[in-house]
Amino acid sequence: MNIFYNEKDKAFKLRANNTDYMMKVCEEGYLAHVYYGNKVPDEDLTYLLRLDESPFTPATNDRDRASFMDTLPFEYPCFGLGDYRESAFKIMDADGMSTSDLRYVSHKMYEGKPKLEGLPATFATEESGCSTLEITMYDKYADIEVVLIYTAFDKLDVITRSAVITNKSEKPFKITRALSACVDFDTDKMDMITLNGSWARERAVERCRLHHGKQLVDSCRGESSHQNNPFVALCDNNADEDKGEVFGFNFVYSGNFYAQAEVTQHKKTRFLMGINPLDFEWLLEKGESFTCPEVVMVHSDEGIGKMSRTFHDLYRNNLIRGEYKDKRRPILINNWEATYFNFDTDKLIDIAKEASKLGIEMLVMDDGWFGHRDSDNSSLGDWFVYEKKLMGGLKYLVDEVNKLGMKFGIWFEPEMISPDSELYKAHPDWAIQIKGRPLTLCREQYVLDYSRKEVRDYVYGMMKKILDSANIEYIKWDMNRQLTEVGSATLPAERQRELWHRYVLGVYDLMDRLTTDYPHILLENCSGGGARFDPGMLYYSPQIWCSDDTDAIERLKIQHGTSMCYPCSAMGAHVSDCPNHTVGRNTPFKTRGHVAMVGTFGYELDVTRIPQEDRDAIPAQIEEFNKFNKLVRTGDHYRIGNMFEDNTWDAWEFVAKDKSEALFEFVQVLGRPNERSRRIKLKGLEADAYYYEENEPDKKISGAALMNAGINIAKMWNGDGLYGDFCSKILHFIKV
Numbered sequence: 001m002n003i004f005y006n007e008k009d010k011a012f013k014l015r016a017n018n019t020d021y022m023m024k025v026c027e028e029g030y031l032a033h034v035y036y037g038n039k040v041p042d043e044d045l046t047y048l049l050r051l052d053e054s055p056f057t058p059a060t061n062d063r064d065r066a067s068f069m070d071t072l073p074f075e076y077p078c079f080g081l082g083d084y085r086e087s088a089f090k091i092m093d094a095d096g097m098s099t100s101d102l103r104y105v106s107h108k109m110y111e112g113k114p115k116l117e118g119l120p121a122t123f124a125t126e127e128s129g130c131s132t133l134e135i136t137m138y139d140k141y142a143d144i145e146v147v148l149i150y151t152a153f154d155k156l157d158v159i160t161r162s163a164v165i166t167n168k169s170e171k172p173f174k175i176t177r178a179l180s181a182c183v184d185f186d187t188d189k190m191d192m193i194t195l196n197g198s199w200a201r202e203r204a205v206e207r208c209r210l211h212h213g214k215q216l217v218d219s220c221r222g223e224s225s226h227q228n229n230p231f232v233a234l235c236d237n238n239a240d241e242d243k244g245e246v247f248g249f250n251f252v253y254s255g256n257f258y259a260q261a262e263v264t265q266h267k268k269t270r271f272l273m274g275i276n277p278l279d280f281e282w283l284l285e286k287g288e289s290f291t292c293p294e295v296v297m298v299h300s301d302e303g304i305g306k307m308s309r310t311f312h313d314l315y316r317n318n319l320i321r322g323e324y325k326d327k328r329r330p331i332l333i334n335n336w337e338a339t340y341f342n343f344d345t346d347k348l349i350d351i352a353k354e355a356s357k358l359g360i361e362m363l364v365m366d367d368g369w370f371g372h373r374d375s376d377n378s379s380l381g382d383w384f385v386y387e388k389k390l391m392g393g394l395k396y397l398v399d400e401v402n403k404l405g406m407k408f409g410i411w412f413e414p415e416m417i418s419p420d421s422e423l424y425k426a427h428p429d430w431a432i433q434i435k436g437r438p439l440t441l442c443r444e445q446y447v448l449d450y451s452r453k454e455v456r457d458y459v460y461g462m463m464k465k466i467l468d469s470a471n472i473e474y475i476k477w478d479m480n481r482q483l484t485e486v487g488s489a490t491l492p493a494e495r496q497r498e499l500w501h502r503y504v505l506g507v508y509d510l511m512d513r514l515t516t517d518y519p520h521i522l523l524e525n526c527s528g529g530g531a532r533f534d535p536g537m538l539y540y541s542p543q544i545w546c547s548d549d550t551d552a553i554e555r556l557k558i559q560h561g562t563s564m565c566y567p568c569s570a571m572g573a574h575v576s577d578c579p580n581h582t583v584g585r586n587t588p589f590k591t592r593g594h595v596a597m598v599g600t601f602g603y604e605l606d607v608t609r610i611p612q613e614d615r616d617a618i619p620a621q622i623e624e625f626n627k628f629n630k631l632v633r634t635g636d637h638y639r640i641g642n643m644f645e646d647n648t649w650d651a652w653e654f655v656a657k658d659k660s661e662a663l664f665e666f667v668q669v670l671g672r673p674n675e676r677s678r679r680i681k682l683k684g685l686e687a688d689a690y691y692y693e694e695n696e697p698d699k700k701i702s703g704a705a706l707m708n709a710g711i712n713i714a715k716m717w718n719g720d721g722l723y724g725d726f727c728s729k730i731l732h733f734i735k736v
């Protein structure tokens with residue numbers, strides 16, 4: 001048990017590896033935040049609360065209670081009682097009132113971690129245990145109970161949070177804000193790091209100094225979004241990859257989120273994360289409960305890099321599930337950029353034939369195999385085979401691919417419905433919509449109302465038919481539009497605002513069914529590229545398509561940003577054709593391989609049509625991927641270069657957990673005039689050990705020298721001295 005309660009001071013301490021998190025129940029039952037940071041031996045730090053500083057002591061001097069409320073660092077601040085900072089919890093009661101007052105009632109502590117009803121969440125494993133503290137808070141005026149759930153992991157600097165709200169009264173009330181976590185920091189001297197972008201340039205790293213007022217990232221699109229990711233790190237102003245204190249927050253949720261830092265009048269910072277309160281309401285009838293999704297909090301005292309590595313360890317071991325969790329993923333070839341909608345059985349078999357000769361292991365048939373889909377303007381929802389394209393049927397195609405020794409994977413977009421589809425003709429009310437208003441198209445499609453079980457059942461029935469009809473071993477689950485006119489044909493008026501969340505719960509329900517019924521299928525998530533790269537999705541699919549931008553150079557930034565909190569082993573990354581379809585850039589085939597190798601690896605090109613020399617390079621590229629994949633999947637990831645600061649080069653490293661080997665990759669993004677070799681310091685090695693680079697076995701260098709003095713990377717030229725841009729190199733250091 002790594003949670004402690006000190007009865008005398010009514011103080012809690014959660015110990016997560018080298019991190020302590022402390023709280024205190026104040027005299028009147030308010031739950032106050034005391035400390036979050038490196039572990040300390042002391043049990044009692046409650047003096048930090050300055051409860052003796054008048055006039056902020058209601059128990060002895062109640063003349064200015066509102067000032068007390070506006071100052072106390074609350075663990076779960078309520079709206080309406082004088083805490084004018086942003087609150088975590090707000091209601092609309094039967095009388096139309098929005099004030100609530102949650103006070104401590106009791107607590108319990110136990111080993112392990114509870115499941116969150118209907119929601120993805122991290123879990124304990126044998127190697128990596130945890131303990132949980134549940135604190136029951138109660139509003140005696142409104143008869144509302146809120147159980148705050150904290151879990152501390154033993155061997156990781158990770159604390160997770162959630163809350164369960166229950167209506168104990170006879171009357172219904174509405175929750176209008178139910179965030180999952182609040183942390184009141186005692187300083188404003190912090191930077192906020194966020195991941196922002198757009199389609200094809202997801203998760204660009206941005207860093208700003210906190211300032212007075214509110215700074216937020218959020219999504220109100222119904223998905224976690226291309227635009228902002230549900231991740232925030234707050235760090236020391238001078239923290240960098242390797243030093244400084246960092247607090248990372250990531251929301252295990254795939255819908256509307258909200259993450260806000262607020263610098264208050266007293267130069268403190270309140271940080272909040274949870275479901276976006278915008279347009280959110282949830283009606284709780286007597287006895288009903290609402291569960292808030294999980295927030296993962298990671299503390300690092302060794303910079304941003306260590307925060308990322310902790311997230312990676314947690315997600316690889318305690319979030320991702322299924323057969324492929326710890327396995328090398330099959331090397332796939334996807335036909336999207338090869339053919340778009342223009343393919344048929346023969347074309348796919350041609351691709352598979354050539355691919356199989358080169359060592360590629362799986363053919364993935366992307367969009368366009370169903371209904372009568374020849375472009376993105378029809379057939380979503382009609383999950384039956386388009387016979388004109390798949391002559392001979394799906395089973396014939398899959399069998400032929402299997403005969404070549406390859407696996408077969410298929411694309412679905414189960415949450416969508418095209419106006420031009422059988423499904424829409426039969427069930428126009430199944431689309432999310434507001435009666436009497438025109439429906440907004442996005443990529444020519446509407447979104448299915450996944451709050452309705454009959455809709456989910458029907459779609460799942462169609463998917464099952466396909467999956468049972470042939471030997472399908474992989475699914476790409478796509479989601480290509482945001483939600484508009486959010487209304488359901490079946491929800492009563494007082495529950496319409498629940499649709500945002502009910503939609504996400506519906507998606508999780510279907511993913512749960514799919515992964516339970518087909519445990520052998522490898523599921524890859526996708527949302528117009530990387531619009532749903534979030535921990536919620538990782539719970540169901542061990543990999544997520546990182547971005548529709550497959551250009552190796554653009555990917556340097558996208559994958560760097562994604563690695564802030566998501567493991568490289570989960571990043572869908574493919575070698576594609578040149579000029580690149582998104583940016584028109586030509587890059588060496590080798591560099592494309594080196595960049596894709598950092599993720600799940602595969603090909604997204606017409607292998608029958610690429611230049612012969614590229615085709616010839618594939619077997620060796622695959623060999624290289626295989627050689628290093630275990631290290632990439634299980635090792636510690638170190639970012640060395642940073643294209644957001646210097647876009648002329650990039651470098652990174654994967655170091656084995658036992659420090660016995662390291663893979664170093666370098667990309668010379670721009671060749672620059674009169675440039676000599678570049679000195680780069682490696683990271684994460686054993687200082688006292690000696691290492692050699694695989695190609696120079698006689699040259700032994702200490703880990704200390706490699707890390708403190710570094711190595712020289714000479715200027716590179718691609719091919720026969722043709723150009724110096726976009727060249728890459730890998731080095732493999734092995735411990736003597």
Ligand code: GLA
Pocket residue numbers: 336366367376411478480526527528529545547548
């Ligand atoms: C999305 C995906 C692509 C591809 C297309 C198909 O954009 O991100 O990889 O599957 O849909 O329509």
